[in-house]
Amino acid sequence: MPPLSLIPESAPFSAEQRAWLNGFLAGWIGLQGDGASAPLPAGVVPALEGLAGSAPAALAHSAEDFPWHDPALPIDERMKRAEGKPKQHRLMAAMAQLDCGACGYLCQTYSEAIAAGSETSLTLCSPGGTETSKMLKKLVKEPSANGHANGTAAPSPAANKAPAAPAGWSRKNPFEARLLRSVNLNKPGSDKATHHVEIDLQPDGPSYEVGDSLGIFPTNCGELIGEVIEALGASGDEPVETVAGVSSRLRDALERHCCLSEVPEETIGVLAESATDPAEAEDLRALLEDDAPIAGYHLLDLLRRHPTTKPRPSALVRTLSDLKPRLYSISSSPKRHQGQVHLTVRKVVYAFNDRDRKGVTSTMLADRVAVGSTLRVFVQKSHGFSIPADPGAPAIMIGPGTGIAPFRAFLHERDAIGAKGKNWLFYGDQRGESDFLYEEELLDMKARGLLTRLDTAFSRDQDRKIYVQDRMIERGKDLHAWIQDGAHVFVCGDAKRMAADVDRALREVIRAHGGLSEDAAAASVARLASEGRYKRDVY
Ligand SMILES: Cc1cc2nc3c(=O)[nH]c(=O)nc-3n(C[C@H](O)[C@H](O)[C@H](O)COP(=O)(O)OP(=O)(O)OC[C@H]3O[C@@H](n4cnc5c(N)ncnc54)[C@H](O)[C@@H]3O)c2cc1C
Numbered sequence: 001m002p003p004l005s006l007i008p009e010s011a012p013f014s015a016e017q018r019a020w021l022n023g024f025l026a027g028w029i030g031l032q033g034d035g036a037s038a039p040l041p042a043g044v045v046p047a048l049e050g051l052a053g054s055a056p057a058a059l060a061h062s063a064e065d066f067p068w069h070d071p072a073l074p075i076d077e078r079m080k081r082a083e084g085k086p087k088q089h090r091l092m093a094a095m096a097q098l099d100c101g102a103c104g105y106l107c108q109t110y111s112e113a114i115a116a117g118s119e120t121s122l123t124l125c126s127p128g129g130t131e132t133s134k135m136l137k138k139l140v141k142e143p144s145a146n147g148h149a150n151g152t153a154a155p156s157p158a159a160n161k162a163p164a165a166p167a168g169w170s171r172k173n174p175f176e177a178r179l180l181r182s183v184n185l186n187k188p189g190s191d192k193a194t195h196h197v198e199i200d201l202q203p204d205g206p207s208y209e210v211g212d213s214l215g216i217f218p219t220n221c222g223e224l225i226g227e228v229i230e231a232l233g234a235s236g237d238e239p240v241e242t243v244a245g246v247s248s249r250l251r252d253a254l255e256r257h258c259c260l261s262e263v264p265e266e267t268i269g270v271l272a273e274s275a276t277d278p279a280e281a282e283d284l285r286a287l288l289e290d291d292a293p294i295a296g297y298h299l300l301d302l303l304r305r306h307p308t309t310k311p312r313p314s315a316l317v318r319t320l321s322d323l324k325p326r327l328y329s330i331s332s333s334p335k336r337h338q339g340q341v342h343l344t345v346r347k348v349v350y351a352f353n354d355r356d357r358k359g360v361t362s363t364m365l366a367d368r369v370a371v372g373s374t375l376r377v378f379v380q381k382s383h384g385f386s387i388p389a390d391p392g393a394p395a396i397m398i399g400p401g402t403g404i405a406p407f408r409a410f411l412h413e414r415d416a417i418g419a420k421g422k423n424w425l426f427y428g429d430q431r432g433e434s435d436f437l438y439e440e441e442l443l444d445m446k447a448r449g450l451l452t453r454l455d456t457a458f459s460r461d462q463d464r465k466i467y468v469q470d471r472m473i474e475r476g477k478d479l480h481a482w483i484q485d486g487a488h489v490f491v492c493g494d495a496k497r498m499a500a501d502v503d504r505a506l507r508e509v510i511r512a513h514g515g516l517s518e519d520a521a522a523a524s525v526a527r528l529a530s531e532g533r534y535k536r537d538v539y
Pocket residue numbers: 098100102127129213218261326327328329330344345346347348349350351358359360361362363402403405538539
């Protein structure tokens with residue numbers, strides 16, 4: 001029998017590392033010659049394409065090894081759990097813990113690469129945002145105990161290696177895909193706009209599976225760029241070079257390459273040098289010591305707070321971090337929509353300092369890209385978040401808000417392959433009248449029997465808030481019976497509050513209906529996860 005190849009040739013490993021990983025994974029999942037496989041344990045990364053510096057150790061995260069590795073924990077708690085650990089572990093605790101690949105690494109390998117000095121950018125974790133980049137900066141500055149640049153042990157060869165040249169479509173080699181459609185799913189009266197987005201991948205674009213995410217490189221909004229150029233007193237035609245070494249004109253750099261929502265320390269320094277008003281220069285220098293007064297500020301806010309700062313565009317652009325891609329859970333199945341990928345994107349808009357702020361990627365997809373125009377995209381493989389390998393296994397899907405996205409894909413996929421397993425969806429949003437995303441489609445699935453059960457929780461349709469976890473508790477007896485029957489439980493959506501509340505509800509259902517103690521119920525949920533039957537895709 002030829003050697004099994006589970007690791008793509010394009011993954012950034014040496015021949016020895018690839019051979020080791022293939023053996024390790026094949027042994028773990030008990031892959032037979034006929035290709036039959038057991039489900040991967042939770043936390044195992046089934047495909048590593050496009051992730052730089054992934055080392056074998058990154059494949060298995062356990063709560064004992066990495067007690068901070070939970071996206072539902074706030075950063076303070078994560079840092080507390082990593083106290084006294086080697087620096088690369090404290091760096092890892094600062095990441096958003098999603099292992100989403102938005103940075104081009106996993107949380108562990110990104111931190112190893114920073115610790116080893118092979119990665120110098122501290123702003124790549126877009127889900128962690130400023131909170132993460134600030135903590136990374138603080139940790140990197142800490143004096144070293146052993147004389148190494150970052151105070152860590154010698155880097156592993158994989159972490160030290162430059163990412164391999166891309167083969168095929170990837171984050172480093174994105175596909176130019178055409179936008180086919182972008183329509184608001186919310187109805188009049190809603191406080192939200194959530195767009196169903198269809199993108200043409202054509203036969204030669206990247207391929208994907210349900211559970212994967214799509215990475216999209218955004219461009220900044222023209223109106224914002226105009227305001228920044230005006231605040232700089234520039235024309236937009238000035239030649240500049242970005243932090244990544246791309247030469248262009250100021251306007252193009254601001255549109256395609258520069259992140260305008262972060263204000264790196266180096267930018268504050270450049271502004272301080274150029275301020276002609278001594279009070280403004282003083283204020284900026286003070287911000288270099290303590291930037292708490294400008295928490296939440298974007299570049300434009302800072303320029304407007306200090307109107308006499310007119311840095312040379314070339315000096316400014318060199319300090320701005322790169323505009324990073326955002327990830328979206330894929331809401332289609334390639335078996336149902338060949339050559340296309342669908343997303344479910346909530347438009348981010350909010351007010352700050354009397355100025356309307358727009359999320360760069362979500363508003364681009366909702367408002368700024370014309371049908372037929374192109375987007376730079378890549379597929380980010382999921383970390384084991386997919387339909388049950390056994391088509392007969394029941395699936396329980398809990399996905400309020402945009403958390404519905406992967407479950408639409410799961411349902412289309414199970415329909416397309418004729419999977420006989422039962423499907424139960426818990427869905428919720430603010431109001432049934434205006435916020436029931438994919439209402440018609442889901443009701444049709446229910447009518448056809450594809451969705452065995454559909455429970456909704458519209459939080460604002462009554463005085464008391466009702467959430468998906470309340471429905472889980474109400475339906476606890478049946479939920480417990482499904483789980484006893486081998487159901488897989490999936491959760492998608494908000495990491496900050498929903499995921500932890502749903503986890504608590506799941507433990508409560510198992511405790512109450514399994515006649516268990518709290519500890520035994522928690523152990524039962526942990527066992528579900530270790531068997532690969534409890535998976536979360538939260539952000
Ligand atoms: C694995 C994964 C899957 C995801 N799937 C989806 C999905 O299916 N659908 C979806 O819509 N999103 C999804 N996201 C989120 C998505 O990647 C983006 O983070 C989101 O669209 C915002 O990006 P943006 O560029 O529009 O906004 P940005 O320009 O990045 O702005 C967002 C930032 O603005 C700030 N902000 C937002 N609201 C406020 C407020 N009210 N007050 C103050 N500050 C605020 C926050 O700092 C926030 O991080 C997913 C994320 C991950 C990691």
